[in-house]
Amino acid sequence: MIHNFNAGPSILPDQVLQEAAQAVLNFNDTGLSILEIGHRTPLFEAVLDEARSLVRELMSLGSQYEILFLHGGGTTQFMQVPMNLLDEAGTAAYIDTGVWSSKAISYAKLFGRVKVLASSQDANYTYIPKNFSVDPPVTYLHITTNNTIYGTEWHRIPDGKGVPLVADMSSDIMSRVTDFSKFDLIYAGAQKNMGAAGVTLVVLKKSLLGKVQRKIPGILDYQKHIEAGSMLNTPPVFAIYVTLLTLRWLKAQGGVAAMDKANTEKAGLLYDALDRLPVFKPTVVKEDRSRMNACFVMKDPALEQAFAERCKQEGMYGVKGHRSVGGFRISLYNALPLSSVKDIVALMEDFAKTHG
Structure with missing residues (x-):
């Protein structure tokens, strides 16, 4: 049996795969x-309308929000957000919690001033900063x-004290x-919890727009996308x-x-195993651990190859950590069944008995 722990593009529900294949x-x-099919035909317009409606329903969004489906991934949003919201004389506040927020910061600096309120870079981004205002x-x-x-x-959304809050939610x-x-x-890029790679969801309040003085290319102008219905x-x-x-x-x-x-x-279930089995070491402080991506290393680095090979032999795909940090990562997105987690925990327990 194959178990898909890839961090993205990631596992999709079997039902979705079957329906997509039929379509x-x-x-x-x-x-x-x-x-x-033509994208301006009633066939596809019905798809887009229903997708917008389900996003609004599942996220309990009011009419003050617009819902867009755009190209370019989260990386384009690193640029599109400040281009539409931040004037050259303005200042945007960012919290630096890793590679993606760091990239978002670097893009924003092209359009205005950026104030990094807090960063966890000092500990290799293994915690969420809390002492900032x-x-x-x-x-x-x-x-x-x-x-x-x-x-x-x-796990606790920061208080912006009335300042508009912008979030990259690509992976949760x-x-x-x-x-x-x-x-x-x-x-949010869709490829982790919402669908396949290739589309980005943008949800925004209409009241945010129209406040910058710069000219914005139409294809990067949120207002133009709203007017055109994505x-x-x-x-x-x-x-x-x-x-x-x-x-x-998801609704069903x-x-x-x-x-x-x-x-x-x-x-x-997974973090309990990582904490009690002596060969594994979680890398994130307990209070800030992600429920989507569990990252860990072996206490004895010499065991890494053996564990990776064991996972491969038993059909556990995507457990290798990101190339920039190494170690291991098990992703637990919405479509991943509990049975897959039980199976990898059983593998980990057996590995710990053999190598502990």
């Missing part, structure tokens, strides 16, 4: 493939809610109960369709609350 051959009994006037506060490379997660969106109304702009240019049709299927599946499972319960159980 490639015959979409909604039209005789056409989802890969070849947001002092207006700043244009917005940016956080990365989950850090896939290092395995940290914000809809994985836990969250008051999404606390955020003014959210962006069809300013040809949208990533197939990726949006897979997102729709995933959102339907019981929504975000059900994902929260399941993910808490999976993470609890």
Whole structure:
């Protein structure tokens, strides 16, 4: 049996894979493939409308929010957010919790001033900074809610003191109960909890826009995308369709609350094993551990190759840590079944008996 612990693109529900595969051959009994339908036809407009509606429902968003499906991944949002929100004379506040937030900071500096309120770089990003304050006037506060490379997660959303809150939720969106109304702009690549690679969800309050003085190229202007209904240019049709299927599946499972319960159980089982088995060492402080990405090393580095080989032999894919930090990483996204976690924990227990 294969177990998919990849950090992204990551596991999708079997039902979604089957429905997507069928749509490639015959979409909604039209005789056409989802890969070849026109994006401005009623066929695809219905897909986009339902996807928007499900995002709004699952995140309990009011009419003050717009929902966009865009190209470019989270990396484009590192640029698009400050381009649309930050004037050259303005200041944006960022919290540095890893590679992706650091990249977001570097992009924002191209458009205005950036104040890094706090950073966990001093400990190789193994914790979430807590002792900082947001002092207006700043244009917005940016956080990365989950850090896939290092395995940290914000479990308490910071108080922006009235400053608009912007979040990169690429790796934990809809994985836990969250008051999404606390955020003014959210962006997330779909390829971890919401669908296939190729589309980025952007949720934003309309009141944020129209305040910068610079000219913005149309393709990077949120307002233009809103006016065009996410069809300013040809949208990533197939990726949006897979997102729709995933959102339907998520709703059928019981929504975000059900994902929260399941993910808490999976993470609890895995971290319990990492803490009690003497050959493993989690790398993140307990209070900031991610429920999406559990990162760890071997207490004896000489055992790393043996553990990696054992995982490979037993069909455990994606357990290698990010190339920048090494070690191991087990990703526990929404679609990962509890049975996969039980199986890798059993493997870890046996490995510890053999090598402890």
